[in-house]
Amino acid sequence: MANKISGLSGSSTASIGAGSPAAKTRDAATGGSPAPAGSPPATGDVHITDSASQLASLEQAVRSLPAVDAARVAQFSTAIEQGNYTVQPQHVAEQLLQLEQALGHLPED
Numbered sequence: 350m351a352n353k354i355s356g357l358s359g360s361s362t363a364s365i366g367a368g369s370p371a372a373k374t375r376d377a378a379t380g381g382s383p384a385p386a387g388s389p390p391a392t393g394d395v396h397i398t399d400s401a402s403q404l405a406s407l408e409q410a411v412r413s414l415p416a417v418d419a420a421r422v423a424q425f426s427t428a429i430e431q432g433n434y435t436v437q438p439q440h441v442a443e444q445l446l447q448l449e450q451a452l453g454h455l456p457e458d
Contacts, residue, residue, distance in 0.1 A: 397405075428434035 425434060
């Protein structure tokens with residue numbers, strides 16, 4: 350039966366490295382790659398930088414915030430009901446243009 354990706358049949362492929370010992374690819378103590386020669390021995394501890402710690406705490410703080418600011422929604426609802434809210438088309442247009450420009454700078458995938 351042919352392999353759909355390479356077009357090769359499974360019976361004609363040879364074993365790679367047959368008869369040779371396998372190289373050690375992970376350190377059994379830490380689960381990572383073996384340390385290069387001359388480097389200090391691994392202690393198994395993980396060091397997280399201050400920036401990573403700060404980002405993690407900021408992410409948690411953002412996740413704990415509500416998706417909608419209920420107080421702001423109530424403020425706008427009241428202003429609309431009382432007829433005090435006016436749309437400023439120039440401001441809306443400027444904000445849309447700024448958003449479009451910001452999105453234009455994102456890399457395309």
